[in-house]
Amino acid sequence: QQQVKQSPQSLIVQKGGISIIxxxxxxxxxxxxxxxxxxxxxxxxLLIAIRPDVSEKxxxxxxxxxxxSAKQFSLHIMDSQPGDSATYFCAARGGSNYxxxxxxxxxxxxxx
Amino acid sequence: NAGVTQxxxxxxxxxxxxxxxxxxxxxxxxxxxWYRQDPGMGLRLxxxxxxxxxxxKGEVPNGxxxxxxxxxxxxxxxxxxxxxxxxxxxxxxxxxxxGLGQYFGPGTRLTVT
Numbered sequence: 001q002q003q004v005k006q007s008p009q010s011l012i013v014q015k016g017g018i019s020i021i022x023x024x025x026x027x028x029x030x031x032x033x034x035x036x037x038x039x040x041x042x043x044x045x046l047l048i049a050i051r052p053d054v055s056e057k058x059x060x061x062x063x064x065x066x067x068x069s070a071k072q073f074s075l076h077i078m079d080s081q082p083g084d085s086a087t088y089f090c091a092a093r094g095g096s097n098y099x100x101x102x103x104x105x106x107x108x109x110x111x112x
Numbered sequence: 113n114a115g116v117t118q119x120x121x122x123x124x125x126x127x128x129x130x131x132x133x134x135x136x137x138x139x140x141x142x143x144x145x146w147y148r149q150d151p152g153m154g155l156r157l158x159x160x161x162x163x164x165x166x167x168x169k170g171e172v173p174n175g176x177x178x179x180x181x182x183x184x185x186x187x188x189x190x191x192x193x194x195x196x197x198x199x200x201x202x203x204x205x206x207x208x209x210x211g212l213g214q215y216f217g218p219g220t221r222l223t224v225t
Contacts, residue, residue: 043216
């Protein structure tokens with residue numbers, strides 16, 4: 001039972017373009033939605049996160065858009081750069097002890 | 113500040129062998145987690161420890177045991193390794209005092225033949 005569905009599995013964007021990754025969740029008890037960035041051979045690193053009482057959060061070129069009624073949230077990367085090429089995971093926190101449920105990941109390639 | 117450290121970085125085991133993956137954090141975090149990452153599967157929680165002295169099962173605990181040795185260290189043990197346990201293992205920690213984000217270590221790549 002996958003509680004967080006992430007799409008697309010892979011994404012190719014030209015330098016300067018906008019990268020958009022989408023996630024949908026089922027459990028309305030989730031109360032925190034982080035995105036993680038992972039480079040090959042490294043551990044995931046927290047990129048940006050949002051709580052469900054906010055519809056949008058922006059940090060530099062990275063924006064999370066959150067739609068509580070649709071139970072969806074997305075990551076937008078503006079002015080995408082080759083250095084943004086990585087795997088991105090969305091996640092949702094719920095239940096006891098702040099456990100995270102992760103999406104399956106999106107491999108982003110930004111071509112120069 | 114090293115953050116979250118894991119040893120070893122790589123390991124090859126034969127089926128039936130045992131080993132312990134070590135994890136330590138120097139951020140004074142209360143909660144620690146073990147995940148496994150498999151291609152196309154995302155990260156799946158194996159075990160976690162909400163605070164020193166407590167451990168609990170995650171999504172995929174079968175074949176694993178854990179020990180929260182002290183506040184800093186959280187180890188993962190494979191008693192009898194199986195090829196299905198070939199994976200990359202990540203340890204993570206979280207503050208627990210209002211801290212929301214989990215901070216991950218660099219991972220251990222384990223191959224069971």
